[in-house]
Amino acid sequence: MAGRKKTAVAVPMNTTTDVVPFGRGGAFIAHVVGHLAGKALPYTAPWAGAAALPPLAGWATNTMWGATPLSAGLASAALAVGGAALTGVAWKSTPAATKFGKFRRAQVSASVAAGMGWLTCATAAGPFGSPVLDGWLIGGGMFAASWNVRQIIRNGASGDTETTEENGGMAALAAAIGWEKVRVRDAKGSGKGTVQAAVQVEPGTTVEAVQGTTGRVAAALQVPPSGVIVTPDPENASRGTISLRVADLLKDGVPFAQPTALGLLPTEDIPVGLYADGEVWALNPFGAAILQHVLVMGVTGAGKSEFLRSLVAHLATRRKMTVFLVDLAKGRQTVGHIADGIDWLIQDAKEAKRMLRSLPAAIKARGDVLASEGLDQWTPDSSLNAMLVWIEEAADVADFEELEEIARKARSVGIWLGISLQRATWTNLSTDIRANLQGSICFGVDQPGDAGFCLPDSVTGAGAIPAWGSSRPGYAFATGMGIPDARWVTEVRSGLTDREELAALVAAGAPYRDPLDETTATALGQAYAQRTHRGTNRTTVGVGQPAPATHPGHSGPAPADSVHDLEDDDHMSAAEEAAEMELQEAYDEVMGSIPGDPEPDAPYASLRLEDDVPDADDDSGMEFEAPAPVGTEEARHILYVELDGWVQSGRLEFEPADLIPATTAAGRKRPWMQGELKRLMELGLLQRDGHGSYSIVQSPLQPA
Structure with missing residues (x-):
């Protein structure tokens, strides 16, 4: 009867005097006899x-x-x-x-x-x-x-000798790695390739010290280094849990999880793979208490692209959802077969900068709408779409200040920012930006220390370090985005996708995809209206109800002939290149016809076009006539016509010097032009970058 526990019987110490002494003594003797019998029975x-x-x-x-x-x-x-x-x-x-x-x-x-x-x-x-x-x-x-x-x-015995002994395997492990002040008990197998046990440390050591021995434990058990995880108990510093992955249930691959239905809202779970114990790995960024932007990291071949395809395919079947994706390196190669589900797929650096520069205005406009709707953050009750803005290798696209502002402000207005790169070092991503990327998915890395650039310290400290490089594609550790904290240290593997399957799924989701809401589309301005790629949705011609005709300044749905497949994009790119070459040749011809300055040392050699017209020399015989002055509204119209012409031709970036001819034609000088540029910025029609150039958000001649 070795398993029987000791039974403690309390002896009542009743001191009341209204009980007959012999009766009290008899009760006492009965209790003693019962206690002795209980003690002797085992x-x-x-x-x-x-x-x-x-x-x-x-x-x-x-x-x-x-x-x-x-x-x-x-x-x-x-x-x-x-x-x-x-x-x-x-x-x-x-x-x-x-x-x-x-x-x-x-x-x-x-x-x-x-x-x-x-x-x-x-x-x-x-x-x-x-x-x-x-x-x-x-x-x-x-x-x-x-x-x-x-x-x-x-x-x-003073210690839990029997408890430790009953977990013979754990006791042998403790003896092998020198856990003299660590007790392991209650080892239980899940039946799904994992074993968990409680860890209790004695005075003189800590659970953090035990975490430092996970490498020795993995070697003793002959499992991968990431197969041993020790997590502390948040309510008791002397306790923790050790999890051992003794079998890999994911090694044969994880099938892609189809959506449970078409037309779901963004707040439904997004199944993207499986945990090591066979449970579904799901994300729910829009359903979480706080929308958490995500940092995805991993070496080439670690599985980042596979995960992205799975994520985009799911979101492309949902209502009130819009996807922007920037990939300057291999956008079509990665997501070309599901591009119709992406509202704005960007493969050009200039276009990527346009999109990022237009986002702050969209964030402000969305915030105003949410405030008018009585919402502190985006929910499906809003008239706005939820948005995913995904950027591959963000350091090649925008400067840190620009990204930090977007990451800091986009969360509450329902814009989910995803940044993917190989190594999130401080040279590739500032610490301020990383602080705003509270969700993380770390695929394989070459050096264990690299995982610390992506995963929280509590995760890497527990031993959850994916230091397997590209040898285990699809395996990762994930945190945030609605994932329970206890799951952060459990390995996951993303689903394996098939190009034809995903293409068919995205095509089936077209009748359910809502176009970008008018508020956001208008705030994004010309950058969105003139986007190169336009995804399909339920208002696209041939899919749902007919789309209205639009002009280049309109931010509504795209005409049918603007939805391109891969061959159309290649054709347009070639046409654009030819147009640019023709323009460059014409520019070179004009500039070549202008002779050089015959008098480089002359007093007027340093004058610029934007400088004031100099007074005529009395002996020169030359006279200068200033343009006839015009009214303020007419002068502005001259300037606006110049800006609108650029918009109609597809040019959305300029420098102040480019407006000198229009300023001169309006009979004005440089200070007036600078004042007008400031005014247009305040109206939200222009944006100024950190290098003195401007981007046209909306043509001044287009209706707001």
Whole structure:
């Protein structure tokens, strides 16, 4: 009865005087007798067994086979061989990872051997004759007494010897790696390739120190380094949990999880893979209490693109959802087959900068709408779409200040920012930007220290470090975005995608995709209206209801012929290149016809076009006439016509010097032009970057 727990019986100390003394004494004696009986009961089992089992077994075998010498001899021989085998089984099957365990194994084996030896003799000679009877009386008493001694030692031990012993594998592990002040208990297998156990540290050590030994534990168990995770208990610094991944259930790949339905809202879970224990790995950024931007990191071939395709395919089947994606390196190669589900796919650096520069105005406009709707942050109740803005290798697209402003302000207005790159070092991504990317997915990295650029310290400290490079594509650790904290240290693997399957899924989702809401589209201005790629949705011609005709300044749905496949994009790119070459040739021809300055040292050689017209020299015989002055509105119109012409031709960036001809034609000088540029910025029609150039958000001649 080694597993029975001690029972404590409280003795009542009633001091009231209205009870008869003899009655109180009788109750006290009854309690004492009950307490002693409860204490003694666990120790009676060995005696009862020794008293009853041997004589009954000996009498039965002797009655069956002891009548004739031949049958008695054969039965005795069989029992002797069986007893030896049973003793060996008892020796091998009894855990002996500790000193107490070794004693128990010896005791169990000796008890089995003695019992089977006595039974062999009793079969031939009978159980009640001398010396068989004497052996039973003496040996049975010693057997019962030895087990009582073991029970006393076990129950009186100060440490949890039995608890540790019962987890023999964990005790052997502790002895192998030197966890002298660490107790491991309650080891349980999940049946899904993982084992978990509670960790208790004694005074003088910490759970953080145990976390530092995960490498030694993994080596002792012969599992991958990331297969041993130690997480502290947030409510008790002396406790923690150790998780061992003893089998890889994901090694044969994870199938892509189809959406449960078409037309879901953005706040529904997004299944993107499986955890190491076979549970579904799902994200829910828009359904979380706080929308958390995500940083995705991993070396080439680690599985970032596979994950992105799965994510975009799911979002492309949902209502009130819009996707912008920037990939200057291999956008079409990565997501070309699902490009129809992406509202704005950007592969040109200049266009990417236009989009990022237009986002602050869109963020402000969306914030005003949410405030008018009485919402502190975006929910499906809003008239606005949820948005995903995904940027591959962000350091090649925008400066840190620009990204930091977007990351800081976009969260509350329902714009989910995703940044993907190979190494998120401070040279590639500033710490201010990383602080605003509270979600993370870290695929394989080459150096263990690189994981710290992406994952929280609590995760890497627990041993969750994907230092396998590209050897395990799709495996990662993920945090935030609605993922429970306890799951942050569990390995995941993203689903394997098929190009034709995803293309068919995105095509099926077209009738459910909503176009970008008018507020955001208008605020994004000309950059959005003139975007190169336009995804399809339920208002695209040929898919849903007919789309209205639009002009270049309109921010509504795209005409049917503006939805391009891969071949159309290649054709347009070639046409654009030809147009640019033709323009450059014309520019070179005009500039080449202008002769050089014949007098480089002349006083007027340093004059610029934007400078004031100099006074005429009295002796020069030359006269300058200033343009006839015009009214303020007419002067502005001249300037606006110049800007609108650029918009109509697709030019959205300029420098102040480019407006000098229009300023001169309006009869104005540089200070007036600078004032007008400032005014247009305040109206939200222009944006100024950090290098003095401007971007046209909306043509001044286009209706707001």
